[in-house]
Amino acid sequence: MQKIHTILPLLLLVLTACQKAQPPAVAEIDSDFLKNFQVAPAKMESDKNPATEAKVNLGRVLYYEERLSKSQNISCNTCHLLDKYGVDGTPTSTGFKGQKGGRNAPTTYFAAGHIVQFWDGRAADVEEQAKGPVLNPIEMAMTDASSVEATLRSMPEYVEMFKKAFPDAKQPVTFDNAALAIGAFERGLVTESRWDHYLKGHKDSITPEEKAGFVAFSKAGCASCHNGAYVGGRLYTKVGIKKAWPKQDDLGRFAVTKQEHQKMVFKVPSLRNIDKTGPYFHDGSVAQLEEAVKMMSEMQTEKPLTEPEVVAVVAWMKTLTGDIPADYIKKPAMPAATAQTPKPQAD
Ligand code: HEC
Ligand code: HEC
Numbered sequence: 001m002q003k004i005h006t007i008l009p010l011l012l013l014v015l016t017a018c019q020k021a022q023p024p025a026v027a028e029i030d031s032d033f034l035k036n037f038q039v040a041p042a043k044m045e046s047d048k049n050p051a052t053e054a055k056v057n058l059g060r061v062l063y064y065e066e067r068l069s070k071s072q073n074i075s076c077n078t079c080h081l082l083d084k085y086g087v088d089g090t091p092t093s094t095g096f097k098g099q100k101g102g103r104n105a106p107t108t109y110f111a112a113g114h115i116v117q118f119w120d121g122r123a124a125d126v127e128e129q130a131k132g133p134v135l136n137p138i139e140m141a142m143t144d145a146s147s148v149e150a151t152l153r154s155m156p157e158y159v160e161m162f163k164k165a166f167p168d169a170k171q172p173v174t175f176d177n178a179a180l181a182i183g184a185f186e187r188g189l190v191t192e193s194r195w196d197h198y199l200k201g202h203k204d205s206i207t208p209e210e211k212a213g214f215v216a217f218s219k220a221g222c223a224s225c226h227n228g229a230y231v232g233g234r235l236y237t238k239v240g241i242k243k244a245w246p247k248q249d250d251l252g253r254f255a256v257t258k259q260e261h262q263k264m265v266f267k268v269p270s271l272r273n274i275d276k277t278g279p280y281f282h283d284g285s286v287a288q289l290e291e292a293v294k295m296m297s298e299m300q301t302e303k304p305l306t307e308p309e310v311v312a313v314v315a316w317m318k319t320l321t322g323d324i325p326a327d328y329i330k331k332p333a334m335p336a337a338t339a340q341t342p343k344p345q346a347d
Contacts, residue, residue, distance in 0.1 A: 028203065029211055033218060038229040039196045040272065040322070044112040044187045049127055051184040054164040059185025061161065061332050062178055067151055069140035071096055072344035076133065076182070080108040082329040085276035086189065091284030095133075096141035097346075102250060104284030107277045110270050112187045114233035119266050119282040120253045121236060127183035131175065145175035151342055152178065157335035189329075191273060191322025198319065206319045213316030216309040221301045230270035231320060238265050239282075243299045247283055275318045290314050 045051065062068065063082075066075045079093040080086045086107030093105045103119055111117065117129035133139040134148060142148050152158045153173050162172035165181055197205035206214075217223060226232040236253055239245050245264055253265040266282055279285070280292040293313050297305040305313060 029214055033223075034199065036223060036227045037195075037199060037231065039199045040110070040190050040192055040229055041113070042190065044110070044190070046112075046125065046127075046183070046187060048125075049180050049183055049187075051187055052165065054161070055166075055181050055184040056188060057332070058161045058165045059181035059183070060329075061158075061334065062182050063185055064331050064334065067337070067341070068134050068142065068148060068178075069096065070142055070345050074140050076108070076130075077331075079105045079133075079139075082108070082189070083324060085109060085191075085273045085324070086111075087277045089278070091279045093139075095139040096137065099138040101138055103282050104279060106269060107273060108186055109189045109191055110230050110233065110272050112183070112189065113230050114267065114270065115235070116267060119269075120256050121267050122256045125183065126186045127179050130179040130182040130186075134175075147342070148175045148178065149173060154338055154340035154342070155335040156338070161335075189325075191324065193272070193322035194319040196322070206316070209312055210316045210319050213309075213312035213314070216305060217313050217316060220297055220303065220305050220309070220313075222296065222313075225268045225300070226271050230272055232268045232270040232272075234268065236262075236265050236267055237300075238263075240264055240299050242301065245299065247285065250282060252282065271317060272320050273322060275314075275321050289317065293317075 043051065063076045066073050066078075068075065074095060079088045079095075081088055086109040088105055091104060092100050092102060094100055106119070111129075112126045115121075117123040117126060118132075123129040123132060131145075134142050135144065142151075152162070159173055162169075162177060162181075166172040166177050169177065194205045217226075225235065225237055228234050239252070248264070251263045253262040254260075256262075274280075275289055278289060278292075279287045280289070286292045286295060290310055293305070293310050297310070
């Protein structure tokens with residue numbers, strides 16, 4: 001008797017301590033609902049632009065090629081750093097002559113899988129997109145396609161690589177082919193995360209708290225827009241459905257279509273690697289993921305998430321962070337310039 005008296009309070013203490021340490025209990029996630037999500041593909045293939053090894057290798061070199069810019073010090077990797085999850089970590093990027101663009105640079109990881117490119121969908125695919133920044137006067141600022149071609153043709157190593165990548169072309173070194181090669185490379189920019197392991201059936205790959213976060217995400221209606229293999233990237237919607245978006249100077253898709261109902265319509269971004277790709281939103285206005293989640297829940301959904309739900313949603317989102325494919329993104333040796341290669345221009 002004496003023994004039980006001393007042990008019982010101790011036992012209770014231990015029990016309550018355990019309870020406190022435990023995250024909110026969650027039953028297994030509904031398997032039917034999970035069908036709205038898919039494992040990340042190993043590659044995002046395109047029938048129009050089959051990715052041969054030679055084309056991908058060329059695309060990788062071009063992705064890192066600073067001589068595709070007028071000042072010869074800006075490459076795709078300047079704004080979409082491959083070892084930093086495809087972003088530059090700034091609200092809006094800096095291009096030619098230190099000029100700032102108006103929009104946040106989205107990640108190039110998984111971009112090839114989206115229905116369209118850019119926040120406003122003005123390019124159909126990564127191949128078409130790749131030509132944009134090279135000629136954009138505030139990004140890489142090359143004068144025109146023929147100046148890009150003159151630069152590339154001045155380097156024999158490039159001529160060789162283009163021949164291998166486009167063996168049937170009479171003139172393989174073209175601006176269009178450069179874009180195809182960059183696109184083919186981008187189609188392999190994928191990461192694999194714990195969320196993928198979970199979707200493959202390894203139920204212990206994510207914790208009970210993370211599962212609770214996913215349930216809160218689904219119940220709030222986030223998954224009506226952020227779903228599929230990329231947890232987004234599948235449709236356009238208005239931003240600020242329930243409450244207006246604070247900044248109204250960038251009207252999104254309206255600038256492309258001029259249709260009234262497309263004011264403040266943007267592509268729903270992918271949430272893969274979201275913990276690593278801040279600052280958030282088209283204007284890069286929010287630095288912290290927790291704040292971005294709160295804002296979304298106030299502006300896009302009927303019933304805002306509670307504080308603990310926000311914390312759990314962020315915990316779940318971290319399961320979307322994958323491993324950087326170190327070998328695939330390794331910076332290759334760059335072709336040597338010749339006397340014919342144009343020199344950098346400051347203006
Ligand atoms: C000066 C910075 C800068 C450079 C250099 C740059 N980008 Fe971007 N990139 C951006 C910004 C900003 C956006 C978003 C613009 C928008 O939506 O209007 C973007 C958008 C994209 C997208 C669309 C992603 C999505 O989710 O819609 C892809 C893909 C991309 N860039 C690839 C490239 C490639 C390939 C290169 C090199 C040829 C490149 N970028 C060079 C800043 C840059
Ligand atoms: C009606 C569609 C819709 C719903 C519902 C929705 N979102 Fe979004 N989400 C978007 C759009 C569109 C954007 C891009 C907004 C922008 O930058 O203009 C976005 C952006 C985001 C971003 C920033 C992504 C980035 O790369 O900058 C996060 C994080 C996010 N949403 C999380 C959530 C969460 C969490 C919920 C639920 C509480 C949610 N979303 C509900 C459409 C939606």
